[in-house]
Structures are given as C-alpha cells and as structure tokens.
Amino acid sequence: MDTSKTAGTTGATGATGAANTTGTANTTVTTGTSHSRMTRRRLLAAGAAGAAAAVTSGCGGSASADDGPMRFWNFYAPQRSEDPALNAQSKWFTDLVEKWNRSHKRQIELLYMPPPTYQNGSKLPTAFAAGDGPDIFLASPGDFLRYYNGGVLADLTPYMDRRALDDYHPDTLDSRMVDGKVYALPMEVEPLAVFYDVGVWEKAGLSEGDVPTTWDRLLDVGEKLTTKTRAGLVLKTLPGYLQNFLWYSWMWLGGGDVLDEHGAVTVDSRPVRQALQLWQDAVRSGITPTTAPAGDDMISGFKAGRAGMWHSGIWEIASLKAFAPDLEYGMFKHPLPPGGKYTTALGGWSFCANAKGRDPQAAAEFCAWALGTMEDECVDRITDWCIEAKRDIAPRKSALRRGTERGGYDDWAMKYMKEEVFPGGRPEPRYPPVVYKAMSDALQGSMLAGRDVGEEAARAAQSVEAYVRSYKGASLI
Amino acid sequence: MTLHGTARSQAAAPTTAKAAPGADGPGPRRRLGRRHREWIAAGLFIAPDALGLAVFVGLPMVLSVVLSFFQVSGFGSYEFVGLGNYARMMDDPLFWESMRITGVYVVVLVPLLFVVSLGLGLLVRQRVPGVGVFRTLFFLPYVISLVVVGLLWKFMFDDQVGVVNQGLRAAGFAGHSWLGDPSTALYSVIAVFVWVMMGYYMIIFLAGLQEIPREYYEAARIDGAGPWTQFRTITWPLLRPTSFFVLLMSTVAAITGGFELVFVLTEGGPANSTSLAIFYIYQQAFVFGEYGYASAMGTVLVLAMLLCSGAIFKATRGGRFDDDR
Numbered sequence: 001m002d003t004s005k006t007a008g009t010t011g012a013t014g015a016t017g018a019a020n021t022t023g024t025a026n027t028t029v030t031t032g033t034s035h036s037r038m039t040r041r042r043l044l045a046a047g048a049a050g051a052a053a054a055v056t057s058g059c060g061g062s063a064s065a066d067d068g069p070m071r072f073w074n075f076y077a078p079q080r081s082e083d084p085a086l087n088a089q090s091k092w093f094t095d096l097v098e099k100w101n102r103s104h105k106r107q108i109e110l111l112y113m114p115p116p117t118y119q120n121g122s123k124l125p126t127a128f129a130a131g132d133g134p135d136i137f138l139a140s141p142g143d144f145l146r147y148y149n150g151g152v153l154a155d156l157t158p159y160m161d162r163r164a165l166d167d168y169h170p171d172t173l174d175s176r177m178v179d180g181k182v183y184a185l186p187m188e189v190e191p192l193a194v195f196y197d198v199g200v201w202e203k204a205g206l207s208e209g210d211v212p213t214t215w216d217r218l219l220d221v222g223e224k225l226t227t228k229t230r231a232g233l234v235l236k237t238l239p240g241y242l243q244n245f246l247w248y249s250w251m252w253l254g255g256g257d258v259l260d261e262h263g264a265v266t267v268d269s270r271p272v273r274q275a276l277q278l279w280q281d282a283v284r285s286g287i288t289p290t291t292a293p294a295g296d297d298m299i300s301g302f303k304a305g306r307a308g309m310w311h312s313g314i315w316e317i318a319s320l321k322a323f324a325p326d327l328e329y330g331m332f333k334h335p336l337p338p339g340g341k342y343t344t345a346l347g348g349w350s351f352c353a354n355a356k357g358r359d360p361q362a363a364a365e366f367c368a369w370a371l372g373t374m375e376d377e378c379v380d381r382i383t384d385w386c387i388e389a390k391r392d393i394a395p396r397k398s399a400l401r402r403g404t405e406r407g408g409y410d411d412w413a414m415k416y417m418k419e420e421v422f423p424g425g426r427p428e429p430r431y432p433p434v435v436y437k438a439m440s441d442a443l444q445g446s447m448l449a450g451r452d453v454g455e456e457a458a459r460a461a462q463s464v465e466a467y468v469r470s471y472k473g474a475s476l477i
Numbered sequence: 478m479t480l481h482g483t484a485r486s487q488a489a490a491p492t493t494a495k496a497a498p499g500a501d502g503p504g505p506r507r508r509l510g511r512r513h514r515e516w517i518a519a520g521l522f523i524a525p526d527a528l529g530l531a532v533f534v535g536l537p538m539v540l541s542v543v544l545s546f547f548q549v550s551g552f553g554s555y556e557f558v559g560l561g562n563y564a565r566m567m568d569d570p571l572f573w574e575s576m577r578i579t580g581v582y583v584v585v586l587v588p589l590l591f592v593v594s595l596g597l598g599l600l601v602r603q604r605v606p607g608v609g610v611f612r613t614l615f616f617l618p619y620v621i622s623l624v625v626v627g628l629l630w631k632f633m634f635d636d637q638v639g640v641v642n643q644g645l646r647a648a649g650f651a652g653h654s655w656l657g658d659p660s661t662a663l664y665s666v667i668a669v670f671v672w673v674m675m676g677y678y679m680i681i682f683l684a685g686l687q688e689i690p691r692e693y694y695e696a697a698r699i700d701g702a703g704p705w706t707q708f709r710t711i712t713w714p715l716l717r718p719t720s721f722f723v724l725l726m727s728t729v730a731a732i733t734g735g736f737e738l739v740f741v742l743t744e745g746g747p748a749n750s751t752s753l754a755i756f757y758i759y760q761q762a763f764v765f766g767e768y769g770y771a772s773a774m775g776t777v778l779v780l781a782m783l784l785c786s787g788a789i790f791k792a793t794r795g796g797r798f799d800d801d802r
Contacts, residue, residue, distance in 0.1 A: 122763035129551045129768060146766055150552030229637045237657060239746040289636050290657020290747065295628070306637065356553070433765040437571075441749065448747035449659045 069107035070135035070358055070366070072097065073127075075118040077110050085318045085390070092389040096370055096381065106362040108136065120240070128152060135357035136366060138349045139184055141175045141428040142241045142436070147352065149432075149473040153183040154353035154360045159368035160185075167374065167396045175427040176350055178474040184350035185371040187385055188392035191344045191421045192249055194218075194233075194335075195316060196309045197302045198328040200225060204308070212335045215278055222287035225308025232287035234301065234310040235279055237448065239440050245428055246311060247443055249345045251275040252426060254337040258435060258464060259477050265468060267439070268461035274337055276446040276453040283447055290448055299323050313347060314421075317413045318391040331413065333421055346425040348395065374398070383408070393422045431476060438463035538779070545773035551766035562773035572774060574749060575757035576781075578663060582753060583731040583785070586667045590727050591720075593675045598682030599712075612683070616676035623673065627741025630669045631656070634742075659750035662743055666751055669738055674730065678723050685719030686712065714798075721796025725789050732782045754778050 077093030079086065090112075097108050111134065117123055118138075127133045128150065139147060147153045157165075160182060165173070169189070176184035201210075204224045212218040222232030236243040251257065256271025266272070282288035294301035299319050301307040320329060334344055351371055353363035371382060382399040386392040387408025394400040400418070403409060409418045431439070442460035445451040468476070509517070545563070548556045566572050601612045618626065633640045634655045642652030655665040689712065697707050736755045739745060745752040745760065752760075758778065762771035 122759075125551055125763050125766060129549070129766075131553055146551075150550055150554075150766075152552050231637075237747065238744045239749075240744055290654040291631075291634070291636055293635065293637060295632060304638075437765075444746055444748040448657060449750075451748075 068358065069109040070363055071111050072108050072136040073111045073113060073118070073124065073134035074138050075113050075115040077112055079112050083322050085322050088389040089385075092381075092385055100366060100369065104362070104366075106359055108366060131356075133354050133357065135354050135359065135363045137352050137354065138187075139352045140241075140347065140349055141430045142245070144176060144184060144430040145432045145474060145476070148178060148183055152354050152356050154355040154364040155181045155183060156185060156353065156364050156368050156372060157181045159365045160372040161368075161374045163374045164372045164378075164396070167398050169395060169397060169400075171427055172346070172395050175430045182372075184352045185367050186348050186350045186395040187371055187382065188348040188390065189395045189422065189425075190313050190315055190347040190392055191417060191425050192246060192311065192313045192347075193331045193333055193344065193417070193421045194309050194311050195298065195302075195329055195331045197305075197307065198330050200230070200305065200308045201330070208330075211330075211332045214335050215337050218335045219281060219285060219287060222282065222309065223285065226287050230305060231289045231293055231301075231307045232309065233282055234292055234298070234307045235282060235288050235447075236296075236311070237288075237290055237292055238296065239444050241436060243443065244431075244436055244439055245345055245347060246313075247275065247279065247439075248429060249334055249343060250278060252343045252345070253334055253340045255339075255341065258429065258431060258439060259468070261477065263468070263475065263477060265461055265465045267442075267464055268458050271337075273453045273457050276442060276456060278337075279443065279447045280450065280453060284450065299327075302327055302329065314392055314417050315390075317417070320413075321391075331416060331421075342424050344421055344425040345428050346393075346422070347428045348392070387414075393418060429477070432467075432471075432473075434467040435464050435476070438467075541772045542776050544769055545776050547769040549768040551768055555769075558769070562770045563777075565770060566773060566777065571749070571752070571757060572754075575752050575754040578750070578752060579732060579754040579778075581663065582667060582735065583728060585664070586670060586731045587724065587727050589667065590671050590674055590678060590731075591723060593671055594678030594723065595682050595716075595720075597675055597679040598686055599708075601679065602683060602686045612679075615679055618673045619676040621673075623737035624741055626669065626673055627738050630665075630672075631742055634665060656743055657747055659748045662747055662750045666735065666738055666742055669742070670731075670735055673738075674727070678727065681723055682716070682719060685716050689715045717793070717798060718796040721789070721793045724793065725786055728785050728789060729782060732778065732785065 074093060076086075077090040077097075079090045081087055081090070093110060097110055101107050113121075113123060119140075124133070124137065128147075133152060144153075157180075165182065168186070172186055172189060173182060176182060176186065201207075206221065206224060210217075210221055212221050218233065224232070226232035236246045251272055254271035254274050256269055256275060257266050258272075260266050279288070283290055292301075293306040294304055298307070298310045298312050298316055301310060303324055320327060333342060336342060351367040353360060353367050357363055369378070371378065379396070379398045379402060382394055382396055383402045383406065386394040386399065387403040387406060391414055394403050404418070409415050438460040441463075442456040445456045446453045546557060546559055546561075548558045548561065597615050601608055601615065621629075634642075636642065636652065636654045636657065639655075641655065646652055653661065656662050693711050693715075694707055697711060702710065733755060735753055736759060739751050739753055739756045740759075743751040745756050754774065755778070758771045758774045761767045761774065
C-alpha cells in the first residue's frame with residue numbers, strides 16, 4: 001500500500017457516528033462513592049462502565065484535568081518517511097505544536113498513528129469508549145455526528161475570530177456546525193474528479209476532445225479504454241465510508257439526495273436510482289472491474305497500465321508528483337446525466353477538541369489559534385498546508401487567495417481543481433452509520449450483486465426512514 | 478483435590494515421628510503426602526496460565542456479557558436496556574444474514590480443512606528423502622501474519638493479472654472476479670483460510686499418525702490389505718482422538734476467526750456476502766459505536782460455538798475409543 005496516498009485520504013472513514021445516541025445525556029457512573037446508594041441499576045451501570053473499559057481497551061482510566069500535556073492524535077506527525085511530501089506534512093504539524101508550546105503554559109504532544117489505523121481502525125473509538133480519548137484529534141465529516149452526539153466535541157466558536165468564520169468558503173463549515181456553533185475546524189478541502197492516463201487515452205485513439213461530459217459518453221470512452229488487462233474506468237468497489245463518499249457526487253449530479261433540506265428522506269427517487277444504475281452499468285459492461293486493480297492504488301494502477309480512468313480526489317495530485325513524476329495524466333470534472341447540474345463532494349479533515357479531555361478550554365483554544373483567526377500567521381499556516389505540505393484547496397478564502405498569489409495553484413492540475421472542479425462542490429455529508437449502511441448496502445447490491453436498483457433504493461429508503469423517525473441528536477443535514 | 482486423595486495421603490503419612498510424652502508445644506511437622514505435593518506442583522505450574530486466562534479471557538467475557546444488557550454510546554453513556562439488545566438482534570436481518578454466512582463458512586471450511594490437512598499429514602508421513610522440506614513448506618503459511626496473507630491473496634486473486642486467473646487462462650479456462658463476485662467471494666476467503674491453516678492441522682495429524690505402531694500396517698500387508706483397507710481399518714479408527722481435536726479446534730477457529738482475512742480481502746463485501754458474524758460484530762462495535770449490541774451478538778456467537786463444540790463432543794464421544802471408560 002502506498003502510504004503517501006493514505007496520508008491524503010479523504011474524510012471518509014470507518015469511525016463514524018453512533019446510531020441512536022441521544023444527545024449528550026451521559027449517565028455519570030459512580031463506583032462506590034460513600035454518599036451514593038448503590039442500587040441494582042447503579043451497580044450494573046458501574047459494571048458496564050468497567051466492562052466497556054476492559055473489553056474495549058487495554059488501558060482504562062479517564063482523562064482528567066491534570067497538568068500533563070494535552071495529547072493530539074493524528075495521522076501525520078511525528079514521522080519520518082521516504083516521501084518528501086509526508087515529511088513536509090509531519091513538519092507542518094511539529095512546527096505548529098512547537099510554536100504553541102513555546103507560547104502557552106498548557107503543552108501539547110503529538111501522537112502519530114498510521115493512516116489506516118487512525119481512519120479505519122478501532123483505536124480512536126476505543127479510546128473514547130474507555131474515557132481516555134485524545135484532547136485534540138482530527139475528524140472527518142463522517143465522524144462528526146458520532147462525536148457531537150457523544151458530547152465530546154467542544155464548542156470552538158468562543159475562541160474564534162468572527163471574521164475567520166466568514167472567511168471560510170460558503171458551506172465548508174456547515175457540516176461541522178450545530179445551532180450556529182462551530183465544533184470542528186477544517187484544515188483542507190478535497191474535491192473529487194476523474195483522472196485519466198494520457199498515454200493510454202491516445203493509444204485508444206482518443207484526444208482531449210473526447211473527454212466525456214455526459215454519463216453515456218463516459219461509458220463509451222470507458223469501453224474504448226477497456227482491454228483484457230486494463231480497466232476502462234475504476235470506481236471504488238470495497239464497501240465503506242469512502243465508497244459512499246465517492247458515490248454521493250453521482251447521486252447529486254442528477255439532483256438526488258438522501259435527505260432533502262427539510263430532512264425528509266428522498267432516497268427512493270429517480271436521480272438516486274439513476275446513479276445506482278450508472279455504477280451497475282459500468283460493472284455489467286465490463287468497463288469497471290469488481291475489484292480495483294493494483295491493490296486499489298491509482299498511481300500503481302496507472303504506472304502498470306492497468307487503468308484508463310480512475311475516479312478519485314485531489315489528494316492523488318501530490319502522490320502522482322512524488323511517485324509517478326513522469327506519468328502524463330489528465331483529469332476531468334464529473335460528467336452529467338441528462339438535465340443534471342455539476343457538483344462534486346468536498347472531503348477534508350478537521351481539528352477537534354475533546355470536551356471531556358484534560359483541558360477542553362485549552363484544546364478548543366488551540367484549534368481556534370491554529371486555524372480560526374485572521375492573524376497573518378494563521379492564514380499563512382493554512383496556506384502552507386494546502387500548497388506546500390499537501391496539495392489541497394484551502395478552506396478559507398484568504399488562504400486560497402494567498403496560496404494563489406504564492407503560485408500554489410499555478411500548475412495545471414491544481415489550477416484545474418481550484419477553478420473548475422471545486423466551484424459548485426458540496427461538503428461531504430455527515431450521515432450517521434445507519435444511514436451510511438443503508439446507502440452502502442444499496443450501492444453494493446446494485447453494483448456488485450446486480451440487484452434491481454429500484455428495489456435497492458426502496459429498501460434503503462425504508463431503513464433511513466425508520467432511523468430518522470427515532471433519531472435524537474443534531475440535525476443530520 | 479479429592480477426598481480419596483486426601484484419605485490416601487493421610488494413610489500414607491509416615492507415623493515414625495511421635496511427640497515425646499508430656500512434651501509441650503506443637504507436634505512435629507508432618508510431611509505432605511506425595512499426592513499433595515503433586516497437586517501443589519501442578520497448581521504452581523498451571524497458576525500463571527490460569528491467572529492470565531482469568532484476567533485476559535475470563536474477566537472480559539464476563540464483562541462483555543454484562544455490557545450486553547446496556548445501550549452504550551461509546552462516550553461514557555450506559556443505559557440499562559435489559560434484554561433489549563437481544564430483542565433487537567431478533568429483528569436485525571443483517572445479524573441473521575451474518576449468522577447464515579458464518580454457518581456456510583463453518584460447514585464448508587471445517588470438512589475441507591479436515592480432509593486437506595489429513596491428506597497432507599498422510600503425504601508427509603512417508604519416509605522419503607526431502608520430506609522435511611515439504612513439511613516446512615506446508616506449515617509456512619501458518620506462521621505468516623493473516624493481514625499479510627490477506628494482502629498477498631488480494632493480489633493473487635486480481636481479476637486481470639492475478640496468478641489464479643493467469644493459471645486458469647493458461648489451462649484454457651476463463652478468468653473470474655473471485656473477490657468481486659458475491660457468489661464466489663466467501664469461498665475464496667475459505668480457500669485462503671484453508672491454505673493458511675492446513676499446515677498447522679497437518680502437523681497435528683502427523684503427530685497422531687506417528688503414534689500408530691508400524692507393526693499394525695506390516696501385519697495388515699501380510700494379510701493382503703491394500704492402502705485403502707489399511708486406512709479404513711487402522712489409520713481412521715486409531716486417529717479418533719486426533720480427529721476430534723482437529724474437528725473441535727477448526728470449528729472454533731471458523732466461528733471466531735477469519736476476521737483479519739475478511740477485513741483485508743473484502744471488508745465484508747461484495748454486497749455483504751463475506752460479512753461473517755465476527756466481522757458484523759466488529760462493525761457494530763467500532764464503526765457504529767454500538768458496544769452493548771455488539772456484546773450481545775458476541776455472547777450469542779459464543780453460545781453458538783459452545784453448542785457446536787458440545788455437538789462435536791457428543792458425536793465423537795470426546796474422541797475416546799470405544800473401549801475407553
């Protein structure tokens with residue numbers, strides 16, 4: 001697995017919202033305080049608390065307001081790698097924390113976890129379950145409701161500059177807000193597009209004029225690029241948050257959605273069925289393989305001549321530069337269905353502060369200090385992350401402007417992402433697990449089991465409707 | 478410690494040391510009987526392991542059962558729901574589907590693994606030059622991490638350039654998307670699991686086979702028995718304890734194992750076709766944050782495993798021979 005890729009993986013992770021969480025109503029479990037009467041229920045609750053800690057973690061203990069440093073769990077730093085991009089990302093984090101530590105009494109220490117462990121593993125949820133979650137951590141939109149409904153996200157708004165709130169691109173903060181308050185600060189924006197291998201493209205007799213702008217043309221081109229050992233178009237096949245995240249764009253292109261702006265379930269609709277049908281047709285026609293080639297790694301796939309087109313995101317640009325500098329590639333925006341309107345899903349990770357950590361106030365202050373002020377230093381920091389350490393769209397207007405001035409978006413790929421792909425994008429949804437699972441099952445059933453898309457959409461709609469009826473927590477949209 | 482053992486040890490206790498008449502104070506120390514000493518020695522040998530099992534297996538199991546009666550948010554919120562999680566399980570089609578998949582997995586995997594391991598055991602029992610190399614080669618997959626095995630086979634099962642399809646095409650067959658087709662993904666995972674485990678059970682069978690005296694075979698050959706008759710009348714009956722052990726252990730491994738392979742090879746897909754109960758439990762706990770519900774499912778899975786183990790015990794009489802008492 002190409003580790004450079006995972007460092008840029010979008011905010012679609014396995015660790016996500018807890019179903020049926022009911023706000024922040026936490027039962028305080030006392031285990032033997034002298035004044036508490038130990039009823040049977042309390043005793044069981046105490047046992048359960050111990051069970052959670054013992055079963056889900058090798059080390060229990062809750063975070064307490066002690067004088068120790070706050071722990072910042074992340075998947076970037078500190079680390080050493082062969083990949084200069086990963087080293088630059090690590091340095092960005094270590095510099096950030098060093099700067100904070102020099103000027104603040106409450107210290108911070110970084111704790112690195114490999115991206116797969118952090119993004120798809122059980123370490124972070126287990127730590128929270130055991131009452132020993134990190135003080136500061138990175139989260140994706142898919143994680144948001146789980147942590148918010150679990151009561152572990154600190155409100156960052158009081159520590160932020162009002163102008164910085166307005167400086168974020170419209171909608172970028174929406175999926176991280178509840179009742180007008182910000183609970184997570186994005187460090188990047190990651191749009192999606194279709195990448196293609198120019199050499200393969202030309203060998204198949206295609207030119208720039210053949211770049212598909214409609215779904216039908218996409219399948220036609222895919223067919224031309226498909227050979228016995230080459231996939232015409234690679235779409236994500238493994239089930240998970242990432243697959244859903246990548247598919248939502250196609251659903252939105254035709255005007256479909258899981259929930260409308262009023263929160264009503266709209267899964268059983270023509271645009272949703274249409275998007276399911278597209279992915280099913282791509283597989284049925286043999287254009288899209290049912291298991292991604294080259295271990296699901298785009299760069300390896302292109303280098304080995306195993307793929308003509310690959311649906312992915314902006315994070316691939318840095319990896320292409322690092323690991324396939326000689327590969328000539330192109331990219332294009334999502335093609336449209338009849339009557340469709342362009343959009344793309346915008347992923348990206350955020351800084352979060354643990355409301356139940358050692359020092360929630362200092363943790364929230366750190367997040368706001370790092371990404372949420374109008375100070376030059378703060379804007380520069382975000383700019384550095386998005387044009388030097390990584391290659392992303394800056395989440396704030398001032399940082400995007402500054403990044404452009406500094407030439408960060410001069411090369412064709414970043415320029416195309418910024419000017420063509422990003423505008424019109426929509427933030428990754430924050431659907432909790434039950435909704436994710438319903439949509440994932442519909443997509444998997446249609447795409448890989450060849451089931452009727454109408455039935456799959458109807459079944460998903462039923463699951464989502466049943467869930468929404470009993471859901472208690474922050475707004476799902 | 479049995480009463481019988483105590484009585485015997487007391488009876489066997491030396492009676493030579495007698496207190497002097499009229500002497501005060503405690504009498505002389507009586508030496509512990511041999512049986513006593515054996516029990517203490519055995520206890521001391523077993524204690525570290527027993528302690529480890531109690532702390533790292535027994536206690537979490539008990540706590541997990543306790544947790545199954547709660548709805549747990551994963552953020553310190555515990556709400557007692559009684560049998561709510563178990564009731565929810567009854568209405569959860571994905572849970573039953575995962576149990577069905579686990580059932581298929583066990584029913585296909587266990588006999589296949591048994592036959593392959595026994596076959597290999599019989600093969601490497603032969604006293605031919607170089608047999609040690611083959612024993613090592615067959616055992617090798619077992620020592621590789623399951624995650625590495627998963628990654629390895631993911632590439633080998635690749636639709637277009639994987640060695641499996643390349644071989645099939647070279648032999649004149651069509652290639653197939655082994656892990657991408659819901660109708661073959663589970664069997665592909667089973668094949669990989671057999672490949673991993675066959676060496677381990679081969680060694681177990683080999684140990685059992687080497688226990689059988691060679692004279693039996695020599696006598697059978699003199700009586701004109703062929704290889705099949707020898708296997709049927711000597712090997713198979715005398716392998717009974719070993720067969721029981723392999724059957725039991727592989728069933729337990731099939732019900733509770735396979736998570737790593739599924740996680741790496743298919744992540745439960747395509748279309749939930751490899752979503753074993755153990756994988757679904759993991760998803761509920763660590764993806765959905767439903768620790769209480771996952772614990773309830775885990776409890777049911779353990780009960781299912783105990784039932785299967787009990788059935789195997791009953792069917793094979795614990796691997797005992799007919800004339801054993």
